[in-house]
Amino acid sequence: MAYITKRGSSYSVRYTYQDEHGKSCDKWESFPTKEEAVKRQKQIEHELATGNFLIPSTVTVAEFLMDWLPxxxxxxxxxxxxxxxxxxxxQNLIIPYIGEMQMQKLRPYHIEALYDTLSKTPCGQxxxxxxxxxxxxQQKRTLSGTTLHEVHQLLHNSFLLAVEWGILxxxxxxxxAPKKTTQERSIWEVDEMRAALDSMEDPILHLAVHLxxxxxxxxxxxxxxxxxxxDFDAANGMGTFTVNRSMQRVQKDTLAQVDKGCILRIFPDKLEGSKTSLILKDTKTEASCRTIFMTAALREELKQWLERLKREEALDPERYRNSGMLLRLPNGLAVEPVLIRKKFLKWQDAHPEFPRIVFHGLRHSSATYQLMISGGDIKxxxxxxGHASADMLVNTYAHIQQSSRVELGKKFESGFYAKPDTPSPQAVPAAGEPTISMTALLELLKDADPEMKAKLRLALLT
Incomplete structure (x- = not known):
C-alpha cells in the first residue's frame, strides 16, 4: 500500500518495497499538488500489485556500462x-556526456541530445x-554517422539488459538509429595493382602486398x-597457403578482461614497461579460415623469401630472434601489421602517380577484380x-571499376545511336530460345534466396 501525507505545502507519498536483496525499504516521494500525489499513489499500488514495480536505483550510466561491459x-x-x-x-563518447546521469532519470530526449552533441564533436576529443x-x-574533422550508429547500437543492447536486470x-x-555514413572505398584497377607491385623494392612490402x-x-x-x-606441392604443384591466424597489437588491460581461448600466442615485449602486447589469435570468423591457391609468380617469390630467411638466420644464429612468422625483420622479429601499413604509406608518398588508398583497400581491389574475372562467381x-556471407562480399567489396564503365559506355553508344535496321548489341534470344517478360522476372525474384539476389546486384554493377 501507498499512503499520502501532507507535509507543509507539499504532499508526500510513502510506500514500502523490497530491494534486490529482499530487504524492506521505506520510500518518500514529494509532490507540489494532491492530484499529482494521488496519481503517483495509484501508479505505485498498481505496479506493486502486478509485480512491475521499479526498485529505486541511483546507479549512473557510467556505473552501469562499466559493469555491463566485462x-x-x-x-x-x-x-x-x-x-x-x-x-x-x-569511455570517450558516452561517459563524458551522460555518464553522471542516473539511469532511471534518463529519457529519450537525453539520448537524442547526445547524438546531436556527438555529431558536432571532433574525432579524438x-x-x-x-x-x-x-x-x-583536428577540430574540423567531426565524428561520422557510422560512429554515432555504433554508439546507438551499444546503448540499445546494453539498456535492453538494464530492463532485464530490473534497473529500467x-x-x-x-x-x-543515426544514419550510417556510407563512403565508397578507393580501390585500384588491375593495371594499377600490377604496376604498383612492380615498383615496390622493399622485399617485406612487396611480399605483403603480393599475398x-x-x-x-x-x-x-x-x-x-x-x-x-x-605447401608448394598442394593442388598438383600449384601450391597453396592456409589462412587461420591473425596478428594484432592490443592493450594489456584488455588481455586481462577477455577470454584467452582465441589467443594462440603472446609475443615477448620489445620494450620494458610496454602497455600493449603483440598477439597471434584465431581468425575473425570460422569462414576466415581458408586455403588460398598460389600464382606462379607468388610461388616463386615465396621460395626466394624462405631462402632469404635461412640466410639471415645463418649470418648470426646467436643473436637471431626467430619469431616463427613468415614475415620477419632481418633480426628474426615478427613484422607487425602497423609496420606493413607504415611501409605502404612511405611507398605511396614516394609514388604520387598512384591513386591514394589505404592498405585494406588492396583487399577490396583484389575482391573486386576476382569477382569481375570470375564472371560473378560469388561462392x-x-x-x-573468407567472408561469412555473400551479401557482405557483394555489397561492401564489389566496387565498380572504371574499365567496366568505359565498356558499358561503348555498348550504350553503339546501341543508342544505331540505325533502325542495325541490330542492337543487347543479346537477342536465338530462335526457339525461351523468353521471359520483365513482370514475370520480378515475380520470380521476389522469392529468390539472398545469394541469387546478391548475384543480381553484382550483375547490375558489372
Missing part, C-alpha cells in the same frame, strides 16, 4: 579488439576518457602467416576472401 565480454567471448572498441565508445586539446585542423522499466534509447592481392587478405592475416602454412570469390 559481463558481456565474458558471456560472448569477445575478441580483444571487440572489447577495446566497445570500451573506447563508452577524448582518448582513454581524458579530454584532449585539439588543433584547429523501458529503454530510453530511441527506436530510430594480399592474390588472397584478398586482411593485414593481420598477412602478418599472421607462418612458413608452415605454405568462389567468397572462398578466397
Amino acid at each position: 559481463k558481456q565480454c565474458s558471456k560472448h567471448k569477445w575478441a580483444p579488439k571487440t572489447y577495446q572498441s566497445n570500451l573506447a565508445l563508452i 577524448y582518448v582513454g576518457g581524458k579530454r584532449r586539446d585539439l588543433s584547429p585542423k 522499466i523501458k529503454s530510453p534509447v530511441p527506436v530510430e 594480399t592481392l592474390v588472397g584478398a587478405l586482411r593485414e593481420g592475416e598477412v602478418a599472421g602467416l607462418t612458413p608452415e602454412d605454405i 568462389a570469390v567468397q572462398g578466397t576472401t
